[in-house]
């Protein structure tokens with residue numbers, strides 16, 4: 001997103017500075033950061049803006065205006081983001097604006113279904129924060145996540161989809177024929193149907209440098225980013241099945257894969273462990289845990305700490321892949337719809353959840369493949385199922401061939 005020049009004055013330790021940085025990161029807004037612990041001129045500016053007081057973060061905009069310790073709502077307003085819907089009733093409300101949510105929304109809106117999308121972060125979901133999508137069909141040279149998200153948003157808006165961002169959904173409900181969605185600012189919106197396209201979150205290590213190097217040497221998806229490391233050495237963090245399987249996959253590209261696990265041995269299944277042990281390209285370092293990622297603009301070094309003795313050592317892999325689990329963003333609907341033991345939402349063949357009129361698509365769905373193209377594919381499929389569900393309620397009747405196509409396999 002382009003915006004006037006923004007300078008944030010803050011410190012590394014201030015939690016509101018971190019929240020503000022995260023907000024700008026999610027909205028893909030560029031800003032300059034001045035650490036007032038090490039910049040006397042920056043400290044003087046903070047004091048001047050705040051009448052001699054030392055309040056951070058202090059934001060100075062290109063037009064000279066300032067915001068001091070702003071809430072996310074104030075930041076959204078300053079950036080001109082739409083956080084409130086124009087009406088209270090829509091045919092369809094989509095929660096989440098990743099590839100699944102936006103594809104469903106644009107399919108639905110193109111069919112005349114009045115659609116509202118509500119997104120808690122920036123539009124585009126995980127795909128939007130990806131450095132580069134190399135395997136999305138139709139982009140022979142790859143596409144930056146930023147551009148991909150922007151294209152999806154523009155395409156959805158062209159068909160009339162209304163999109164709220166920086167607005168979190170805190171509850172979803174069923175009330176007779178209507179479905180309701182509550183947002184963190186206390187609003188409630190209603191619709192005939194709701195699509196949960198909530199995505200999932202790769203668990204992070206939470207160590208210094210991790211956020212800074214995501215997409216610049218730190219990765220969470222081997223299928224997505226492994227091919228960038230052809231002939232180079234990579235480090236895998238984790239010790240379970242996904243760490244083992246993804247390490248084996250990475251040997252197709254990387255010259256060497258080092259697995260770092262904090263446990264004395266890999267906890268993956270025996271079959272996976274045997275394959276790992278048999279691979280001449282894989283080395284396992286046990287009882288170590290990453291302590292920091294370092295570099296200038298791109299990852300250059302990883303500090304590993306011995307979990308028993310505390311000794312430190314430094315490795316210099318070209319890239320790091322972190323596989324310590326994936327959590328679905330489904331906490332808000334755990335009481336409403338059936339989920340599997342890991343919290344992913346269970347669906348029917350027509351992508352409907354256990355709650356009628358509440359549909360699911362993409363990474364938060366049990367059995368999904370956690371790829372942008374498949375999330376978009378599920379978005380298209382669920383939009384057709386939603387159309388068949390909505391039409392009789394909203395006044396129309398579904399075309400017979402559509403109703404047949406949407407019936408579960410084996411149904412007559």
Ligand SMILES: Cc1cc2nc3c(=O)[nH]c(=O)nc-3n(C[C@H](O)[C@H](O)[C@H](O)COP(=O)(O)OP(=O)(O)OC[C@H]3O[C@@H](n4cnc5c(N)ncnc54)[C@H](O)[C@@H]3O)c2cc1C
Pocket residue numbers: 095096097098099100101118119120121122124125126127128129130131132133134135136167168169170197198199200202214215219220221223224225329332361362363364369370371372373375
């Ligand atoms: C760093 C990285 C690199 C990747 N690289 C690739 C790649 O190269 N190729 C590939 O195919 N895939 C890649 N992926 C995976 C791909 O991005 C995902 O599979 C895809 O984005 C899933 O789409 P989705 O719409 O299901 O969910 P998401 O993209 O996760 O979108 C879900 C959205 O829902 C929002 N949301 C969640 N809860 C709420 C709530 N309560 N209220 C409002 N909004 C909410 C989230 O903020 C998010 O924006 C990558 C992922 C990451 C993290």
